[in-house]
Amino acid sequence: MSSDPVLDSQSDETLLAAYARGERDAARILSRRLLPRVLGQAHRMLGDRAEAEDVAQEAMLRLWRIAPDWEADRAKVTTWLYRVVANLCTDRLRKSGRAVALESAPEPEDTGPSVAAGLQDRARHMALRAALADLPDRQAKAVALRHLEELPNPEVARIMGESVRTVESLVARGKKGLIARLRGRKAELGYDDDG
């Protein structure tokens, strides 16, 4: 689908302002530009495509709603979206994540290497989800933004509205907490204790 080349070259913030003035095409360009990142972040945190899509749609809806009140000097749209997605994901993890037991990951039935590897990946992701759900919210967000999204600490600090020093502490404690929760499941996750 072709887009307006002029709009295409605009920043996210300019496009959001255009949408707020009623330009529908601006919303379409923003969606195409931002949805992959939003959906990817949610998918990495939740490990479930359907849930990730719900979160992505909700995050974009919140963007449409805030558009008329968006201030030019506010944080970048992407920074704001990272925060919204992280919040929505930790909300979901808190409500349902702890109920997702690692045992719910399916047992391999086919011994083929690709199937087994896929199921092991799923088991690892379910373990990560359960561990994130069990962490305090701020630690879960910090460690997810730092290690799943691979963002530098200053960017994580901007997203979370915390100081860099606080983020460093949150990431360190979050990582330690994750390891502690994963450690007891090494065999299930396909890690040999003999290394």
Place this chain on the structure above:
Amino acid sequence: MMMTDERDEELFRATVETARRRTAVPDDALLDRVMADADRELAIRAPRAVTPRARRSAAAVLLAALGGWGAVGSMTTATILGIWIGVAQPDGLNALSQAWSGGDTVEVPLTGVETLVGLEGLL
């Protein structure tokens, strides 16, 4: 044999790597849902179309309040007739009543004592 810290680090790194490999490409259905939300929000915010109402003169407002030209025409006729009756009576009225009654004038007292007979106790 690896040290515990190294094994922990490897466990963390491998688990996180697994999650990082997960990519999700938005499909058209999701894009449609997101755009439907965008359209709905635009529609909610759009100022409702206002049809400008023509300014009406005070006379037009009064005319409308009285029921339009048809009603005013009837009222005008009745008003003129009433004024004529008021100015032209009593001869005209007498002639009219005599014509109806066959030439005799009939007087009907409206406030005479006869009408109060029997009402003394109540007044």
